[in-house]
Amino acid sequence: MKCIYCLEDKPQLFFSKVEHVIPQSFGVFRNNFTLVHMVCDDCNQYFGDNLDIALARDSFEGGLRFLHKVKDPKKFRSSGKKSRLIIKVDQGEMKGTYVYREFSKDQGRILIKPLPQVGFLKKASDIRNYFLLKDIPDKTFLEENGYDLTTSDAIRIFAEDYDSAMQLLSSKGIKFRTNGVFEPKGTPELSWMCKVEGVIDTTILRTAAKIAFNYLAYWNNTAFMLHPSFDITRRFIRGGEKPDYPIAGVSPKTILGSEPEERKRAVGHIITVNWAADKESIVAQVSLFNCFSYVVCLAKEFKGEHRNIRKGHFFSPHNQMIFELGAKER
Ligand SMILES: [Zn+2]
Incomplete structure (x- = not known):
């Protein structure tokens, strides 16, 4: 079996853990999106210890978990004086x-x-x-x-x-x-x-990129995800290696077309993925609690199969439901 992040060949024994598309610290959902036999235990552990933890404990969205009751305040751990x-x-x-x-x-x-x-x-x-x-x-x-x-x-x-x-x-x-x-x-x-x-540093951007990559992997198979066109993104997420183009950034824009730019928005996480306008790159958007959104270039000049990858979902932490988004034709 081959891991979609480190690309190492390992026996199934080393794929015992399940990788959650959205880290469990941001909610557990019915029919949750998880990756089975795609991410090796080493990578899964590394993500939990280094990326997911930073997003949960020391980011703006991490703090919103208490406001939206995804997390019990008793479990709050302060990053204190060295916080982002x-x-x-x-x-x-x-x-x-x-x-x-x-x-x-x-x-x-x-x-x-x-x-x-x-x-x-x-x-x-x-x-x-x-x-x-x-x-x-x-x-x-x-x-x-x-x-x-x-x-x-x-x-x-x-x-x-x-x-x-x-x-x-x-x-x-x-x-x-x-x-x-x-x-x-x-x-x-x-x-x-x-x-x-807040400082949105590379660690936070890598975590958002991982959510997007996981999401694409959930809807596609390992063979598709192993294409070398994704190698730059793998190296960014797994090792923090930055390419010479902006691979991940932040946009203040809402993902849902009907949402106001300011004031109250629907509370939930949103992930979308699609081909970019040039039909060559694969672009994803991730928004936790629907505040601002991360824009991730999952592949630039994709050389593999140009299949239909367009997907979008809304994850509601209140009723643990996941809804598919309907998109308007461009
Ligand atoms: Zn791995």
Whole structure:
């Protein structure tokens, strides 16, 4: 048997695991799409440990699993300070602070907690800008940019170790008198309006590409998937090797034609695959929770059989159903 990712010939014994088209962390579906005897156990394990985990635990869509109840908040694991996501509070007196998500055992839900940081107030205003401890500028920069370094409550510190934060400030030439400890009103929680900035790096793009490749494999056989025209994509997904053309990217466009660009959209995952307009490349779109979509070039200048590969499905995490999409003729 030959694995569609590493292309190694192995006995069936090494194909004991089932590869899920959509990682199980994003929902389990009735009549789920799985690949049997196509992906070897080594590749399956590698994907679980390196790609699926990154998408689940440390991506914007990964966070949406809790909102859409695909995942129990108790199972939330914070990537804490080294997360791909930068989350800032966007309302109230904590506006501008950097936070991370953490599950609170006492309250049984995910709360946000401030990262270690210092906020400086702009003179004669109520604008406070926050800097993570590692990014605190020196005194001259702050003075030149109109920050108030003298008024006692102009500087706000969030740190687990208050004394070393004070020492750090002092090493930057910033010395001030404190006016007690700042206590934000209420428990910071995820329902506060937050601004999320995420880094969509190669690992996340490879995971999206794997979902697309799995999907194509589900509807076609191993022989079709083994065509050398897919080798570049295999190497990108399995080994992170980037070709000289954009193999995967992000589009803010919705996949479903009827969906609004903003506001509420149907909640579910969508995958589509088809020939590109040039009829030479195979292109897929993947959207988790129907927010933005990943566009993946599964093969460029495909030299194999030009069969009908057009497919599209909607995966509903709420009722575990998978629906085939009807497409309008172009
Ligand atoms: Zn393999």
